[in-house]
Amino acid sequence: MEWARGDVLGRGSSATVTAATSTSGEIFSVKSVDFSQSENLKKEQHILSMLNSPYVVSYKGYDTTRENNNIVYNIFMDYMSSGSIIDLINSRKGVGLTNMEIARYASNIVKGLDYIHSSGIVHCDIKGRNILVHENGAKIGDFGCAKWANQVSLISGTPMFMAPEVARGEEQGYAADIWAFGCTLIEMITGNSPWSNVTDPCSVLYRIAYSNEIPDIPSVISDQVKDFIIKCLIRDPRNRWTAKELLKHPFIQQFDENSNEIVCEKIGTNSPTSILDQDVWDSIEESSSLSSLSSSLSLVMDDKFGQSTCFSVRQRIEQLACKSETEKWVSEKGWITVRGCGAVIDRCGR
Structure with a gap:
């Protein structure tokens, strides 16, 4: 799947959440972290992949990308228009x-x-x-x-x-x-x-x-x-x-x-x-x-x-240090170039 990373929605102690759009026009959010520090985000991905409720943010898949010479681990979720x-x-x-x-x-x-x-x-x-x-x-x-x-x-x-x-x-x-x-x-x-x-x-x-x-x-x-x-x-x-x-x-x-x-x-x-x-x-x-x-x-x-x-x-x-992501939804304008990322989309059969 090809997608473009957009505005930063929130930053935690290690992960960053951004808006994103696919080439088909779908808007979603992406939570990203350097692959070398991705253990906790992988655990979150595993739990989210098993949940399916209108009262829980929906999981849409995950991938890894290379950005600025770093490998980045990303999970895709609902875009919630009003933030927290x-x-x-x-x-x-x-x-x-x-x-x-x-x-x-x-x-x-x-x-x-x-x-x-x-x-x-x-x-x-x-x-x-x-x-x-x-x-x-x-x-x-x-x-x-x-x-x-x-x-x-x-x-x-x-x-x-x-x-x-x-x-x-x-x-x-x-x-x-x-x-x-x-x-x-x-x-x-x-x-x-x-x-x-x-x-x-x-x-x-x-x-x-x-x-x-x-x-x-x-x-x-x-x-x-x-x-x-x-x-x-x-x-x-x-x-x-x-x-x-x-x-x-x-x-x-x-x-x-x-x-x-x-x-x-x-x-x-x-x-x-x-x-x-x-x-x-x-x-x-x-x-x-x-x-x-x-x-x-x-x-x-x-x-x-x-x-x-x-x-x-x-x-x-x-x-407790840094285990809780305390995102602040802010606007950092600008979309970066759409790129191919070799996505692995995991919808758990849904």
């Missing part, structure tokens, strides 16, 4: 999402989670930046941290969205995705990250892992929506609702029965220009920052749990 939920909020310049958008996206996300969990997969990094939107709704994207439920692996994801059991290093299963989904709903409603009232990253990690607290739930929403979020944020993962149970919640059922009905109360429009204004974690991506965080975390944990506990928590934070 975060980009959509940012584009509104403080206006925020509408009630109907929040209800529709919540319905789409929980259906996507039910599908991937039924397929034996844990996403491990649910958050607004990894929920992609277009005119028909939302899809779960970025499976760079995903794993099989029975797979023993390092903890991954974004600390601000971590469930208590994940922050303690105990487990990262389906229930952890549900907690992150509850945090994402707060993000969608308020225009702020969960735990946005805490400015010290060490303090918020301690609160997630060892307190009895949950993120502040907005007061402007209806009791029904508040109850739905609470079901996602039960601290004990054994009692937290599953995606299948959430599908039966009146909030989702009411929206599905009548998608024209507004199921939330009026939501304020005082969201910041950038939803990440108060996100203390997004700046912690480089190793130097992680080193600083580790030192601070050591001081926080010493008084309560001693050096051995502090060391294990510090290790877990360091293990």
Whole structure:
């Protein structure tokens, strides 16, 4: 297949996502990384190739190309015209999402989670930046941290969205995705990250892992929506609702029965220009920052749990470095020359 690489849509710690067009005129997105660093992207390709849901970003194939004397590994996916939920909020310049958008996206996300969990997969990094939107709704994207439920692996994801059991290093299963989904709903409603009232990253990690607290739930929403979020944020993962149970919640059922009905109360429009204004974690991506965080975390944990506990928590934070792609959908104009690339298109029989 011949295709041309277009505007850069997002950049993560290692991979780059660009728009692309084939010679037949099809527009899609391409996630690319240097072949020598492609192990994680190959794992993502394998997982995506096994999924087929209207609530998960569609996989279209993969190939390798030679660009600027480097071999590049690429996977092809849906082009989502509005970017992520975060980009959509940012584009509104403080206006925020509408009630109907929040209800529709919540319905789409929980259906996507039910599908991937039924397929034996844990996403491990649910958050607004990894929920992609277009005119028909939302899809779960970025499976760079995903794993099989029975797979023993390092903890991954974004600390601000971590469930208590994940922050303690105990487990990262389906229930952890549900907690992150509850945090994402707060993000969608308020225009702020969960735990946005805490400015010290060490303090918020301690609160997630060892307190009895949950993120502040907005007061402007209806009791029904508040109850739905609470079901996602039960601290004990054994009692937290599953995606299948959430599908039966009146909030989702009411929206599905009548998608024209507004199921939330009026939501304020005082969201910041950038939803990440108060996100203390997004700046912690480089190793130097992680080193600083580790030192601070050591001081926080010493008084309560001693050096051995502090060391294990510090290790877990360091293990999160660069595992979560935090794409920012931007425009870098210009299409490069269409070229033949010897594509290997894998549609899994679909």
